[in-house]
Every structure is written in structure tokens, then in C-alpha cells.
Amino acid sequence: MVRFGLLSVVLGGMALLVSGCGDAQSAHASETMVNLRTVQSGPAIQAAELNGAIARQPRNAGLYARRAAYEVEANNLTEALRDINRALELDDEAPGDYYLIKARALRAQGRLLAAIDAAAQAQQRGYNPPELHLLLGETNLAARRYRTALDYLDRVLRDDADNASALFYKGLVYSALRDTAQALDFLRASVVRAPRQPEALHQLAYLLNANNQPLAAAPYIERGLKVDPTYATLWYDRGRVFDLSAQPDSAARQYARAAFLDSTLYRADYRLGMFRYKNKRYAQAIRPLSRAQRRSQYLPDVGLMLADCYEQTGQNQLAWVAYRQLVKQFPGNRHYTYKVWKVGQRLPAPQLDSLKLVYGAPPLPRRAPAAVRPSFEPLEAKAPTLQTLPK
Template sequence: MFSTRRFFLFLGLLAGCQSAPAERADTLIDLATVQSGPRVQADELNGAIQLEPRNTALLARRASLRLAAGQPRAALADVASALAIDDADGKLYFLQARAFRALGQLNEALSAARQAAEHGFRGPELPLLVGETHLAARNYPAALDNLDRTLRLDPDQPAALFYKGLAYAASNDTSTAVQYLQDALARDPREPEILHQLAFLLNAWHIPMEAARYAALGMKLDTASGQLRYDYGRQLELQGRPDSALWYYRRALALDTSVYRADYRLGLAAAKNRQPAAVIAHMARALRRNPRLPQARALLAEALETQNRLPEALAQYRLLVAENPGNAHWTFKAWKVGDATLPDSLRRGSRPKSRLSARPTGFEPLAPVSALKPVPGQ
């Protein structure tokens, strides 16, 4: 993925080769094909670091290699050791920011990036990292400010253009988003992630023929991308070819189970075809990834009820009531299914018989007591 693999490999090589000129992400190969290389190279530095444990350049080099190999915690340990020796090196704080970002610790990443700037680290890769981190935190104005700063330093930086496209897409400015993504693609025409985002946005904008072009090219470049298979299937559905679309949705999930939109579309098709078991399988997975998918929870709840899985259906109906306060339909469904899950004696329709209406059985009636005779002298 552009935002996590090639970008961080790009930054890793920059930090590891301090005297080398800045390289752009579009010149680099996919990290997925080279992870074993950085990992081996990092291990090969162990002996040198044992001989020179206070050599911060060696520690920084191993940290950048460990980041490229997908080992951010190990990278953080190396950076911490280097900072304990020299806490005035801006490049070390930049490495620390990258490691925190790779771990998803966004506030820590931004704090380390500020330290990098305060200690003299310059170059377009710093505002690029800060902009992408703000984008991940959904702070779109701050993301755009930093990405603009990146482009002032490097106008042809495809990663900055790509992230600007994502920021505008998240802000519902689709036309501007497509423009920036097309600019990024012009500078990096073989990046599948850019092609996926273009196809996805154009499908959302209901321009499936354009989306098909980008998705088809992306599939040629990345034969293992589930997202691009979904994009291609979606444009087929929008063009009135649902059966072909379903094939691509299934293929997308076979390649990548995290493509929840494929599960969602398959679940909608299963509901249309009255296949409750399939609805349950697909919608349950989709909702784990995105709990706000339109109709998904309602279809799941009703399918569970149809299959007589009442406790699970009740849990979904209660969530629907919480998400739609005051909705009489879901309130009634939650009441109805909740009542059905109770024991017979506790259901609202049953009432215990009055104790006074039942007569004891199994006992002989008492015989009348004979009158007592008076005792003489009393």
C-alpha cells in the first residue's frame, strides 16, 4: 500500500543513507518484496554495534532497516539507545516519529516530529510524515497545510499529491480529490494504490466506465489486490452486470478478507435472494469492519431472527434501538424478540392462575364435630 509500504521504505532509505540525495517514492520497489532484505541487513549490523555501542550512526542505520522490515518496536529501541547518547540529533527524532507512526501512536509521532524540527531536521519528508499523520487522525486542515508545505519543497512529490487527494475525498470534495489523485498518478503511473483510490471515488461518483479503466490497469500491476477486484466488481454492478460483479466480490475476499465492502455487497445480494445464512455470514464480517453500513445491521438482525438465533438477533435489535432512538419499529422488534427469549413462565402473555381458584385435592373432607356434652360439676 502506498501510504504504509513505499512511503516508509522511502523514508527509511533517506535516513539510512545520510549523504545520499533525496529520492522520491516512485523510484522504489514494493516493501512486500524486500522485507527479508532489510531484516537480514539489520541483523548483520549487530556485530558492528557490539564493537561500537555508542555509534549513533550505526544505531540509526539499524533502526531504519528495522522499520523497512516491519519491526517498529525494535526500531524504537535502537532510536532510544541513540538518543541516550546524542539527544540533539534531529534525524534521530525523525526516525522516532516514523516508528511511532508505524505503531499507530499518532500523538507520539507528532511530538517526535516537532522535536525533529526543533533540532534542525529539514526536508520535504518531515512535513510529508506530519501531513499523513494528521490525515490518519482526521485532522484534515492540518494535513493539507503540511502537505502544501511538502509540495513547496518538492512540487513533484507523488505521495503528497496522493495524500491531498485522500484529504479532499474525506472532506467530501470528490472533484478536487480526483484531480490530485490524477496528478499523483501522472508522476507515479504504476502505483496500484493510486489507481484503487481513483477507481473507488469514480464508482462512488457513479462514473463506472472511468473507474473500470483505472481498476483494470491496477489489477494488471497488482494481481493480489483484493481492493482492486472490488473496484472492478463495483463498476460492473453499476453498469447492470450483477452476476459478474458478485464473482469479483468473491475473488476480492479470497485475496483479502479485510475488503468489507465486498462482504457488504454479497450480503445485500443474499438478502435480495432470500438466503439468510449467507446474509449472516457476510454482514457480520462487514459490520466488524464498519458498524455504520446502511441497512447492514437491520438485515443481519432479521436474518438471525429468521434462523431462530434469537439471542443474537436481540443483541442486534438492541443496537438498532440505540442507533435509532425513538424508532417504533426497532423498539417493537427488540420487545418481541426479547419476549420470545424468555422462559414460558416469564413471557408477557402468560399469567399465573389465582390461588383462590384452585381447590386442594387428595384430602377427605373433615367430618362434622359432634356437640360436646357438659361435664357434671362444671
């Protein structure tokens, strides 16, 4: 099953590439001794099958281009770029689809400007298929060139008004532009045409939750989890539905499931840690809060909650360090400065002195300010961001 996001751009139109990249590559393909129709074991094996043919014909550009296309599909991106660059060296009049293969590999590596440049070279050779425009639309979206992205996505939709990927990316563009109404329209249109794509269902549910419509988001989440029960972001979306419906206990269970399935999903860790902190389960809150803080230093009150958890559980050295980091992050905050001083009083002098050598000595307050803990604000919902392949 192919998901939207970077994966769909990498794989979209791959059949065209590997079946013969234009007339020039078809001529090269006729020279090869490999019967690709007998290969049944996926792109990595298909690429390996070409090794013998390349050994016999080391200057056949079409063979390198064909192997590069399979390597992109298998996510062997370094090898793909090596092969497609070799093909371009060997063929002074390389067809545009060679550059599309190169652009796909570069985009999969996250080299956005290089991918756009390679795609432009394909266009200069008169190569303008819809999959090239889709790649340019998605890559410009990732580069935050939203108007350019819309232009290329509209070109795709002029050729194929039901292209679910183009509708999906157009929804993300409008979400980034904060045009919620149009974003929802295009995401819904994408889901209608591709109802079993978990990423599209997630982005639609995420945006509905962000606009305080949990009841509208819930059916899309359940549909997505039926397709892929291991899709972590959908479990996070499910947690938000419970949160917005004033069911925090149920929400916490969903966040825990999401964090278990994807340890990089820091929003789930943050909300799980905040739930435990508010319920005074300080020891249990430390792990999710620390994981969330490693991913983002600026989640609301994450540093304060973590420092307080250390203090409440008697881990004064870690609490001192955490409060000291807050002083550096928010200079002039009297409460944080006071906490550094207060927790430091509990540490043995030699230990505190050794910590000061590493973290510096904060200024002592002239008088202790009232220890009023700031009120917590809900996590601000952000526009959905483009999903990338897991590492």
C-alpha cells in the first residue's frame, strides 16, 4: 500500500520509468539481455538483476538509468544517484526522464532545491508529464513556495481532475496558507478518491481537530485505523478527539499508544506527560516530557513541568540543571531564577560547585519572589506538515 507524502512522490509514476524511459531509453532497453518480466521479488532484486547486463555493457546509459529507477523505488538513494549520474555522463543527449529519476532521488534525500533544479532540466528537454508536475508541486510545497506549488498542482489537475495525490497536496498548501475552508475541501476530495490512504485521513482529521471539530474528525480516524492500526499519528488524532471531548483519561491512553508506535511523535509524548503531570504522577511524567523536550524546546511549559517533576521526585541535581536551562531560555524570569537558587540550597556544596563549572552560576535574587506557577495553556494546533519517510 502506497501512502501519500514523500513516499507517493518517490513511487508515483515509477511504472513509466522502469518500462522504458522515453524513446531513447527504449532503444537502450532493447539491447539488454535481462528479462524483467521474470523478476518477481521487488525493486531491490530487479536492480540487482541488471548488474550482469551492466557488466557486459558498461557504457549503456539506459541500463544505469533503469537500475537507478529501481533503486529509487527500493529507497537505495545513494546508489540511485550514482547510477543516474553515470547515465547522464554517458549520454550527452539524455532524455528528460533521466532527470526525473534524479529529481526523485534528490527529493527523497530532502535536497529540495537540487531536486527542483533537476526537474527543471527535465522540462528544458521538453519532458512535462503529470508526474513531473506532481513532484514539482510537492517539492515546492516542502520548500514553502506555496504559490509555485499551486501552479504545478493545478497543471496536474487540468490533466486529471481526480488525481488524489494532487488534491491532497493542494489541501496541504491551503492549510499552510491558513485557508482552512479550501484546505478541508481539497483534503475531503482526496479522501473520496483514495479512501484507504492513512496519511490523507490523518491530515484531514488533524485539521478538523485543530479547528475544534472532533466529531467530524472521528470517522476519518476510525477508517484510517482499520486500514493501518499501526499508524501512530492517527492514534494521536484519536487522543485529540477525546481531549476535545473532555475525556482526558481516554485521551492519555491514545497518546501512550501513539508514542509507543512512533518514538519521534513528540506531540503525543508532550500531551501524555502533561496529563500525568496534572495528575501529580511526577515520576511517570518524566520520560515522555523529556522525550518531547528533546524534539522541541518550545512546547508550552515543557521545561517547567520537567524541572518540577525532578524536584517533586527528589532529583535535585537534575532539577537544578533543568531550572538553570529555563533561566538561559527565559532570561529575566524571576520565578526560574528563584528556583535555581532554592534547589541549589539543597545540594551539597562540592556538588553544586561542580555543576556551576559546567552550567554557570546564576545570579542570586535579592529576595525570593512569590512562587506562583504559570497557568498552562493548551498546545496550539498547527497546520499539518508534510510527512516524510521514517528513518
